[in-house]
Amino acid sequence: MSAEPLPITMIGDSLPYADGAEDELLAMLRAAEDRRVGSDELASAIHDWPTAYHLAPERAVLLAPVAIGSGDRVLDVGAGSGVNTRICADRGAVVTAVEGSAARAELIAHRCAGLHDVGVLCGPLDALGDDGREAYDVVLLVGVLEYAGTGQGGGDGPAALLSRAVDALAPGGVVVLAIENRLGLKYLLGFPEDHLGLPWVGWEGYREGEPTTWSRRELAEMLADAGLGIQKWLYPFPDYKLPTAVLAEEIYGRPDGVDMVDQIVGHPTSSEYARPVVVADERAAHRALLTAGLGPDVANSFLVVAGRSKEAVAERVDQRSLAWRVAPDRQRRWRQQAVVVDSDQSLVVRRSLLAEDRAGDLDGWLGQVEVSEEPYYPGRNLEQCLLDCAREGDEDGFAELLRNWRAALSARETPIDSVAAPHPYLPADAERALPPVWLDSGPDNFVMTAEGLKFVDREWVAAGGVDVRLAVVRGLWKTVSALLSARCHLPLPVTWSNDRLVAHLGGLIGEHIDDDLLSRWRQAEGELMGLVYRQPAVRLAELHDAGSRSRMDLLGSPLAPYRRMEHLVHRQQELLAQLSEQHETAVGLEQARARLAQTDARLAQLQSELAEAQARLARVAWRERVHSKIAGLIRGFGRR
Numbered sequence: 001m002s003a004e005p006l007p008i009t010m011i012g013d014s015l016p017y018a019d020g021a022e023d024e025l026l027a028m029l030r031a032a033e034d035r036r037v038g039s040d041e042l043a044s045a046i047h048d049w050p051t052a053y054h055l056a057p058e059r060a061v062l063l064a065p066v067a068i069g070s071g072d073r074v075l076d077v078g079a080g081s082g083v084n085t086r087i088c089a090d091r092g093a094v095v096t097a098v099e100g101s102a103a104r105a106e107l108i109a110h111r112c113a114g115l116h117d118v119g120v121l122c123g124p125l126d127a128l129g130d131d132g133r134e135a136y137d138v139v140l141l142v143g144v145l146e147y148a149g150t151g152q153g154g155g156d157g158p159a160a161l162l163s164r165a166v167d168a169l170a171p172g173g174v175v176v177l178a179i180e181n182r183l184g185l186k187y188l189l190g191f192p193e194d195h196l197g198l199p200w201v202g203w204e205g206y207r208e209g210e211p212t213t214w215s216r217r218e219l220a221e222m223l224a225d226a227g228l229g230i231q232k233w234l235y236p237f238p239d240y241k242l243p244t245a246v247l248a249e250e251i252y253g254r255p256d257g258v259d260m261v262d263q264i265v266g267h268p269t270s271s272e273y274a275r276p277v278v279v280a281d282e283r284a285a286h287r288a289l290l291t292a293g294l295g296p297d298v299a300n301s302f303l304v305v306a307g308r309s310k311e312a313v314a315e316r317v318d319q320r321s322l323a324w325r326v327a328p329d330r331q332r333r334w335r336q337q338a339v340v341v342d343s344d345q346s347l348v349v350r351r352s353l354l355a356e357d358r359a360g361d362l363d364g365w366l367g368q369v370e371v372s373e374e375p376y377y378p379g380r381n382l383e384q385c386l387l388d389c390a391r392e393g394d395e396d397g398f399a400e401l402l403r404n405w406r407a408a409l410s411a412r413e414t415p416i417d418s419v420a421a422p423h424p425y426l427p428a429d430a431e432r433a434l435p436p437v438w439l440d441s442g443p444d445n446f447v448m449t450a451e452g453l454k455f456v457d458r459e460w461v462a463a464g465g466v467d468v469r470l471a472v473v474r475g476l477w478k479t480v481s482a483l484l485s486a487r488c489h490l491p492l493p494v495t496w497s498n499d500r501l502v503a504h505l506g507g508l509i510g511e512h513i514d515d516d517l518l519s520r521w522r523q524a525e526g527e528l529m530g531l532v533y534r535q536p537a538v539r540l541a542e543l544h545d546a547g548s549r550s551r552m553d554l555l556g557s558p559l560a561p562y563r564r565m566e567h568l569v570h571r572q573q574e575l576l577a578q579l580s581e582q583h584e585t586a587v588g589l590e591q592a593r594a595r596l597a598q599t600d601a602r603l604a605q606l607q608s609e610l611a612e613a614q615a616r617l618a619r620v621a622w623r624e625r626v627h628s629k630i631a632g633l634i635r636g637f638g639r640r
Contacts, residue, residue, distance in 0.1 A: 003113040003114030004113060004114075005106070005109040005110045005113045006108070006109040006112055006113060006115070006118060006119075006120050007109070007120070008102075008105050008106065008109050008120045008121075008122050009119070009120065009121050009122070010102075010121075010122050010123060011098075011121050011122065011123035011124075011127040011128065012122075012123025012124050012127035013123065013124075014100065014101060014102040014105075014122060014123070015100030015101055015124070015151075015152060016101075016151070016152075017100070017101055017147075017151075017152035018101060018103055018104075019050050019053075020050065021048075021050035021051060021054065022101075022103040022104060022106075022107065023103075024050075024051070025050075025051070025054055025055075025081060025107055026103075026106060026107055026110065028042065028045050028055070029042075029107060029110040029111055030110055035086070035110070035111050035112075035113065036086065036090060037057065037059055037060045037083055037086050037087050037090075038057040038060050038332055038335065038354065039057075039332065040331050040332050040534060042055045043055055043056060043057055043534045044534060044535070046534075046535070048273075049273040052242065052272075052273065053241055053242070054080070054081045054083065054107075056242050057330075057332070057335065057534075058242040058243060058244060058326070058328055059083045059084075059087075059241075059242065060083075060087055060326075060354075061236070061243045061244060061245075061246060061324065061326050062084075062142070062178060062236055062240055062243050062246065062303060063084060063087055063088075063176075064246060064324045064326070064337060065234055065246050065248070065303070065317050065318070065321065065324050066138075066176055066305060066316055066317060067315065067316050067317065067318070068088050068091055068093050068138055068316075069091050069092050069093065070091070070092030070093070071092070071093070071094070072088070072092075072093040072094070072137045072138055073093070073094050073096075073135065073136045073137045073138070073170070074088045074093045074094065074095045074096070074136060074137065074138045074139075074140065075095075075096050075098065075132070075135075075136040075138070075139045075140065075165075075168050076088070076095055076096070076097045076098065076140045076142075077098050077125055077139060077140060077141050077144055077161075077165065078098070078099065078100065078141070078142075078143070078144035078147070079097035079098060079099045079104075079108055079140075080099065080104055080107075080108075080142075080143070081104055081107040081108065081111060082097060082099075082107060082108030082109075082111040082112055082120075083111075084140055084142055085097040085108055085111070085112060085118060086111050086112055086115075088138075088140075089112060089115045089117060089118050092117075093117070093138075094117040094118075095117065095118045095119070096118075096119045096121065096132075096136070097112075097118065097119065097120050097121065098121045098122075098123070098125055098128070099120070099121070099122055100122070100123065100124060100152075101122075102122050105120055105121075105122040108120050125161065125164050125165075126156075126164055128164075128168070132167075132168045133167055133168065134167070134168070134169065134170050134171070135168060135170060136168050136169060136170060136173055137169075137170055137172070137173045137174075138173060138174055138175075138176060138316075139165045139168050139169060139173065139174075139175045139176070140175075140176050141161070141162075141165060141175060141176070141177045141178070141179075142176070142177075142178040142240070143178060143179065143240070143241070144161070145158050145161060145162070145177060145179055146179055146180065146195065146211045146212055146213050147211050148160070148161040149208075149209065149210075149212060150209055150210065150211055151209075152211075158212075158222060159222070159225070159226065162175075162222065162223065162226035162228075163226055165226075166226050166227050166228065169307075169308075172307075172309065172311070172312045172315075173307065173312065174305050174306060174307040174312050174313055174316050175223075175228055175304075175305075175306050175307070176303070176304070176305050176316075177219075177223070177302070177303070177304045177306065178236070178240040178301065178302065178303045178304075179213055179214075179219070179240065179301065179302055180194055180202075180213045180239065180240070180300065180301050180302075181213065181214075181215065181216065181297075181298070181299055181300055181301055181302055182202040182203070182212075182213040182214050182215050182218075183202070183203065183215045183216075183297065183298060184202075184239075184298060184299060184300035184301065185268055185269065185282070185285065185286055185289065185298045185299070185300055186238070186239070186268070186269040186282075186300050187199070187200065187202050187203060187300075188203070188285075188298065189269065189280055189282055189285065191269060191271075194239075194241075195210070195211035195213075196210060196211065215297070216233070216296060216297050216299075216302065217297075219302060219304070220233075223304065223306045227308060228306035228307060228308065229308070230306065230307050230308065230309060230310050230312070230313045231304055231305070231306045231313070232248075232249075232304065232305040232306070232313045232314075232316070232317050233249045233296065233302065233303075233304055234246050234247060234248055234249065234302075234303040234304070234305070234317070235247045235249070235295075235296060235299035235301065235302065235303065236300075236301045236302075236303050237265045237268055237299070237300065237301075238267070238268060238269050238270040238300055239270075239300045239301040240301035240302070240303060241301075242270070242328075243301075244325060244326055244327070244328045245264050245265055245323060245324065245325040245326075246303060246323065246324045246325075247261060247264065247265070247299075247322070247323050248317075248321060248322050248323065249296055250322055250342075251264075251322040251323055251340075252290070252293075252295045252296055254322075256378045256379070257290065257295075258287060258290040258291055259378075259379070259380050259384065260322075260323075260340075260378070261286075261290055261295060262283065262286065262287055262290070262384060263381055263384065264323050264325055264340070265286070266283070267282060267283060267485055267486075268282055268283065268286045268300065269282050269300065280487075281391070281486045281487050281488065282486070283387070283485075283486045284387075284391060284486065286298075305317055318341075320341050320342045320343065321339050321340070321341050321342075322340045322341065322342055322347075323339070323340040324337065324338075324339050325337070325338045325339075325340075326338075326354070329533050329534055329535070329539070330532055330533060330534065331532060331533065331534050332354070332355045333355050333363070334355075334368065334531075334532050335353070335354040335355055336351055336352070336353055336354065336368065336459065337351065337352050337354055338350070338351050339351075339352075340376055346375065347375070347376035347378065348373050348374065348375060348376055349373070349374050349375070349376045350372060350373050351370075351371060351372060351373070351374075352372070353368070353370065362461070362463060363531060364423070364531070365421070365423035365424070365425075365426075365462060365463045365464075366423075366460065366461070366462060366463075366528070366531050366532075367460070367461040367463070368459055368460060368461065369437055369458050369459055369460070369461055371458075374456075377447040377449055377454045377456055378447075378449075379447045379448050379449050379454075380447070380448055381443070381444055381445070381446060381447050381448070381456075382401055382404070382405055382443035382444070382446045382447075382448065382453070383442070383443045383444035383478075383479065383482055385401050385448065386398060386401050386402070386443060386479060386482075386483070387482060387483065387486055387488060389401065390483055390486075390488035390490055391486075391488050393491050395491055398508075399508040399509075401443070402443075402479075402505060402508055402509045403508070403509050404453065405443050405446060405453070405475070405509075406472070406509040406510070406511070408446060408453045408455070409434060409438075409441060409468060409471065409472065412434055412435055412438060413432045413433060413434050413468045414432065414433060415431060415432055416430060416431065416432065416433050416465070419464065420464065421463060421464055423462065423463060423464070424523065424524035424527040424528065425439060425462050425466050425467060425470050425471075425524050425528070426462060426463075426464050426465055426466060426467050427467060427520070427524075430465075430467040430469075432467070432468045432469075433464075433465035433466060433467060433468060434465060434466040434467075434468050434471055435465060435466075436461045436462050436463060436464065436465050436466070437458040437460065437461055438455070438458075438465075438466050438471060439460040439461070439462045439466050439471070439474075440457065440458075440459060440460050440474075441455060441466075441471055441475060442474060442475030442476075442478040442479065443475055443478070443479055444478060444479075444482070445457045469511070469517060470517075470520070470521050470524055472506065472509075472511050472513075473502065473506070473513060473517060473518065473521040474521060474525065476502045476505045476506060476513075477498075477502055477521070479505065480498055480501045480502055480505065481498075481546075483501075484498065484549075492504065494550060495550050496550055497547065497548050497549060497550050498546055498547050498548070498549055498550070499515075499518055499547040499548070502518065503518070518547070522543060522544065522547070525543060526540045526543070529543075
């Protein structure tokens with residue numbers, strides 16, 4: 001039976017804000033037995049952005065670099081549904097959660113039910129009064145400062161909120177702040193601004209009373225003005241809300257920093273819950289900005305540990321750690337954290353399993369390698385090199401890299417006469433097998449060093465070994481996915497499906513990949529997903545759907561200039577809906593009809609412009625297909 005929810009102490013009037021998911025979340029938390037952050041039970045209920053934000057295990061990655069533990073007194077300001085409150089409490093801290101919304105305070109009370117060292121207060125932060133002065137070792141401001149100048153955040157402004165947070169700090173205390181970057185890479189690439197839903201509004205400048213974010217320089221000055229002059233800057237990716245990696249600033253200054261950041265971060269943005277107009281190869285754009293020394297300034301989000309003294313800040317973040325990473329979407333049993341550490345003039349990767357109550361070493365045929373520390377090999381991985389060749393149109397270099405990868409597999413594969421215990425990645429008819437730890441032996445896990453290719457990140461164990469044919473298909477599929485996600489301009493027809501691209505790349509290295517082998521690999525990958533991931537049916541459906549897609553589906557859209565108009569139309573429609581609810585008198589209805597007529601006229605005009613843009617897109621796509629066909633004919637005549 002679930003514990004009773006914690007009591008809620010009202011310290012002022014409730015603030016009127018919500019994202020509409022509070023009732024659904026409350027029902028989930030009431031019904032859940034395991035309410036920890038990272039619980040499979042809660043994660044299985046994710047189906048949209050609000051539920052992902054409140055329930056996703058990735059929320060725990062944000063505070064991974066911050067040392068908060070037993071005996072620490074933590075003030076969680078604007079605690080939301082209690083994610084960070086629960087994380088700190090589970091680490092042994094004594095936590096006071098202050099939440100302005102009564103509905104969300106109730107969520108905290110249920111999420112932290114049974115935890116005696118958690119107090120839930122509902123009302124504005126300034127209502128703490130003298131009881132909260134110099135009382136806390138850590139004050140959390142996660143996703144809060146941007147609302148300080150709005151009605152949702154009390155309206156007093158960011159300087160007032162920071163001043164209250166500093167007043168609450170005990171000697172030697174720190175503020176931990178997480179927020180979006182006004183000049184973040186994803187906003188530069190046309191992603192809608194997280195709070196207002198419009199592209200480029202942060203770059204252009206916010207209006208008074210709107211949620212507001214700041215650049216790195218602006219935010220650093222604000223913190224210093226509040227008395228927090230000592231600052232440790234970290235950078236969550238793809239953002240602070242659902243991060244899979246957090247980077248320390250020191251990594252950017254390393255000679256190999258560009259490659260390291262690119263390897264650890266991978267795709268620097270996520271479009272899972274957004275509708276971006278993709279205008280560039282995001283990974284290449286990120287590398288260009290990293291090379292120019294602008295990486296910290298264009299990171300999508302900031303995580304700042306700020307205090308009055310160097311000692312206070314240094315105690316909260318390990319100064320030798322450069323990066324923290326957790327693979328997303330996994331069930332709790334398979335979650336693992338990797339930390340890159342600068343240890344005695346060399347880099348190492350320290351790994352830890354996050355599920356303290358995990359099962360035995362093997363789950364059927366699958367297990368994890370439990371290596372607490374291993375070397376971090378500096379250098380570019382094969383995936384990065386393949387991407388460069390594709391961007392440059394270097395077909396010969398691309399094929400040579402793939403052949404080097406295949407040779408590395410060949411050096412470890414052995415013939416087998418029979419399979420004693422078949423499993424999805426080692427079927428009964430397998431003839432050649434790789435070692436059990438080579439399940440994830442794609443090009444992204446081979447680093448180019450002076451001594452040759454080094455296979456890294458040997459996390460998975462497949463009992464008995466891995467069929468080399470399926471390992472090759474898996475590696476090539478991951479490569480094609482990376483190429484398409486980066487929108488590289490491959491010297492191949494844009495209409496080729498992903499399956500055909502995999503088969504073509506197989507041909508470059510002497511592997512015959514037909515529909516039957518692709519089908520068998522998809523079945524094996526589906527069973528792997530069923531074991532490892534929290535929503536395997538969704539991922540498997542995406543896997544099957546992706547096989548028939550082509551680059552044509554991912555071409556940049558000439559509709560980019562019109563996306564802002566589309567957002568404006570949606571905003572006007574929402575305004576009209578609110579007006580129809582609020583104005584019930586005859587005069588109010590007449591005014592609403594007049595506004596509706598004006599908006600309808602504007603909407604018709606915008607729809608006409610959008611239709612013209614869509615027609616242009618159709619012509620662009622048609623020309624691309626014709627171009628590809630002509631190019632194929634020319635190559636055919638050239639071979640004759």
